[in-house]
Amino acid sequence: MIERGGMGMNKRLKNLTMIALSISTILCGCTTAKDADNHVTQEQTINYTYNHDLYEKSVSNSAAFTDNGFIFLTNGILYFYDMTDNEAVPMCPDMTCSHKDSKCKAFAADKMDYDPYDLNGVSVNCLGNMVWYKDNHIYMIKRDESGDYLMEYDEKFNNESKVACLASDGKIVGIASANTSTVAAMHENYLYYYSVQPTNAQNLVEDDYNTKVSCNRIAINGNSKVEELGSFIFPIDYELFNMACCKVCVGDKCVYYIAGGDTRYGSKNTPVQYRIYRYDIYNGKFEEKLNINTDNATDILGSQTGIISKVTSITADDNDSLYFVTDNKRIIKVSVDGKTEEIYNNPEALEISSLRYINGDIYFYEALHNEGNIKAVNADKQVVWTCSFAGDGSSDGTFSGIEIKGIDNNNIYVGMQRNNAKGWKNNNIEFFDNKVEPYVNTYSVYAIDLSDKDMQGSTAKKIYQWSK
Numbered sequence: 001m002i003e004r005g006g007m008g009m010n011k012r013l014k015n016l017t018m019i020a021l022s023i024s025t026i027l028c029g030c031t032t033a034k035d036a037d038n039h040v041t042q043e044q045t046i047n048y049t050y051n052h053d054l055y056e057k058s059v060s061n062s063a064a065f066t067d068n069g070f071i072f073l074t075n076g077i078l079y080f081y082d083m084t085d086n087e088a089v090p091m092c093p094d095m096t097c098s099h100k101d102s103k104c105k106a107f108a109a110d111k112m113d114y115d116p117y118d119l120n121g122v123s124v125n126c127l128g129n130m131v132w133y134k135d136n137h138i139y140m141i142k143r144d145e146s147g148d149y150l151m152e153y154d155e156k157f158n159n160e161s162k163v164a165c166l167a168s169d170g171k172i173v174g175i176a177s178a179n180t181s182t183v184a185a186m187h188e189n190y191l192y193y194y195s196v197q198p199t200n201a202q203n204l205v206e207d208d209y210n211t212k213v214s215c216n217r218i219a220i221n222g223n224s225k226v227e228e229l230g231s232f233i234f235p236i237d238y239e240l241f242n243m244a245c246c247k248v249c250v251g252d253k254c255v256y257y258i259a260g261g262d263t264r265y266g267s268k269n270t271p272v273q274y275r276i277y278r279y280d281i282y283n284g285k286f287e288e289k290l291n292i293n294t295d296n297a298t299d300i301l302g303s304q305t306g307i308i309s310k311v312t313s314i315t316a317d318d319n320d321s322l323y324f325v326t327d328n329k330r331i332i333k334v335s336v337d338g339k340t341e342e343i344y345n346n347p348e349a350l351e352i353s354s355l356r357y358i359n360g361d362i363y364f365y366e367a368l369h370n371e372g373n374i375k376a377v378n379a380d381k382q383v384v385w386t387c388s389f390a391g392d393g394s395s396d397g398t399f400s401g402i403e404i405k406g407i408d409n410n411n412i413y414v415g416m417q418r419n420n421a422k423g424w425k426n427n428n429i430e431f432f433d434n435k436v437e438p439y440v441n442t443y444s445v446y447a448i449d450l451s452d453k454d455m456q457g458s459t460a461k462k463i464y465q466w467s468k
Helices: 024-028 201-206
Strands: 031-033 040-042 063-065 069-074 077-082 087-090 132-134 137-144 147-154 161-168 184-187 190-196 210-219 227-235 246-250 254-261 272-280 286-294 314-316 322-326 330-334 340-345 351-358 361-368 371-377 383-390 402-407 411-417 442-449 460-465
Touching: 063 132, 063 402, 069 402, 069 411, 087 460, 137 161, 161 190, 161 210, 184 246, 190 246, 190 254, 210 254, 210 272, 227 254, 227 272, 227 286, 246 314, 254 314, 314 351, 322 351, 330 351, 340 361, 340 371, 351 402, 361 383, 361 402, 371 402
Parallel strands: none
Antiparallel strands: 031 040, 063 069, 069 077, 077 087, 132 137, 137 147, 147 161, 184 190, 190 210, 210 227, 246 254, 254 272, 272 286, 314 322, 322 330, 330 340, 351 361, 361 371, 371 383, 402 411, 411 442, 442 460
16 A cells, blocks of 8 residues: 555555565456566556666666666576566576576676685676666676776677776775675766775784775776775774675765774774765865764764664765664754754664655665565655555564665565565465575565555556575
8 A cells, every 4th residue: 555645644554565465466457477487567558767867866786777677686687677568587588598597698696705805716797786777788897806897788788898997906896894785886977986905914903904995986988097086094894794884875966985884893992983975076076074983873973863873774865965874763864064854763663774765755664573664755854655564463573674676757666585575464475495595685576656646555566576
């Protein structure tokens, strides 16, 4: 169900689940299973309009909108959802392919199972599982022991070509101690990203794990060299080989480089560290906006702003304002002039994640006990859109791991991870066993209709489901 209107219309509809959403006889109209990969088509077509600038901040780094569809990485395979016939298929032309391993032409996974301090023999064809689309081309980053390279493909994922070297001579894209899924962003005609040169363990200890982080960009047309826009010193023992501690955010006139965390592994000195740097695209100015070194994790962004535990749930809007999740249950807006204000707060939330921006609204997912919500908040701090999910009462688990993969003018695309399969009403999806590869963590992707203005119920379709 969908709710529209002000705060009085954001009640949780506990009888709606993503599993129930997939049942065509209840919500989806006429759907047809196409083949064993379980991609689904619908008879009704979509009036889709591609708008790169509009959708740029509405997608995760593992997905992108194209001229006539939506591409997304899931279970290591690149899929294309065709807006004209409502069909999601692997970007692999081989009709005999199972689309389940590295033999598939559409395989584009970063298993993240290697030591970034030792790249001997390493080969990664989609670093950080990041993918972008621009001017009829798909872009990814390849890594091998010689360096990291921006790769270009045509819109059918053919004709691979090397655009530029992003890092070499021991340097890598991202920070060696962090997940690389948020360390780059494409904006206009440039790729903006972090790079660092890992050093040996002894030198790290002597420097209290501090190292130089470079904030770079490079033109995607291949006609320029890497530009270092600025740099800063940051301890790289945060979230060691675990969750991301860095993020590149694009606004309108600015690009933000953000790093931070409150858990150190190698050192106990000043455990809370945060950096925010802003690059002005038009005047070329690179400036420091926040530099925190403290033992106190509270009010990092200003008075009454609370605790930031990670930097992954951050987005920017068209006015270059930033939005952070604090205390796991609040969303704080930081305007370009540094003014902070709370735009959303749910004391019952266990976690808020997956911030996305489109058309003046901030979309996000909030996890609750045995239920969860996807919501949108407008500039007046009103909840204007809600989709709620509920469990079957068999457990009191946290509904985490739900990701907003993208939002366009018709749908919100939602990835559902493996830890949400059990305990749901009308569970018709087989749970993962322990033999699944580490990078296989999303078992289904749904497209949820955003156009239900009369509140008569939402339509949704399952466009992907993992199968053995």
